[in-house]
Amino acid sequence: MLHAWRIDEDAAHSVLLVVSELVTNAVEHAQPPLALHLRRENRGPRVWVGITDGGPSARGGTWTSSCAHDEHGRGLAIVEALAAAHGADRHPDGTTHWARLPVAYRTR
Template sequence: MKTTQEPSPAILTPTLTLGRPRRGTPPGAARLAGAATAPPGTDTRSSRLAHRAEAAAHARRLVRSALGDWHIAGDDADSVLLVASELVTNALEHARPPLVLRLSRECAGLRVRVGVTDGGPATRRESWASSRAPGEHGRGLAIVEALAAARGTAGHPHGTTRWATVPVAREDVPAGVGGFHGS
């Protein structure tokens, strides 16, 4: 497992415009979720998620849809879904809004990168998370580390992006089939 710190926020290259920023969105957060050019050889999907308990389930539906479009199934799909769910849950429990999910697939189909951008550390623990039993906490990043070929964190002026790259079976499916945006 390789854990890296991304060298600069310039690596964050969301590709879909998610609409106008909501009132109260920190300056610059819209840029993270706004239009930019994707790295060559990738198919990228991104979506803003509500900062509430249902966000993890919503993220899983979005990821499942993208993986279906990319013809990624079985254990590979399960691994990507679990990584996405754990990263979103971690952001919900420990960070402020806004919350943006970003999923990228190499055109070669060998890896899927899951990234979750948040608004930085929370000042208090969210009530829905703290109501869970203590034994239900603390395993998320260990699960991500076990499933990912690489993972890391990129800090930027308006928050943090945690990402993981999950190896998947090679598929001969063209990039750009379907997509999700906004929510």
């Protein structure tokens, strides 16, 4: 999809990293089901990424509970560094964690 939208390679890598971090957080800290939302915004060259989950889990995932503290916990810092804005919206079906990233388009 990012290729079809003509997103340049560096921006595409940033979008994919943010997707990976948000999905990992959802897998480790939320209940299923998970849904990925990706859209190109018409205002400005931006991509909006959202991960909707079933709401907070009562306990952490197996990876989080099995690793040392310094091996996890950087995901939202990465999202914050790459995104122009990010946040979470709670709704009756769960939570959508989202990020809006500035992107550049390929010239050829």
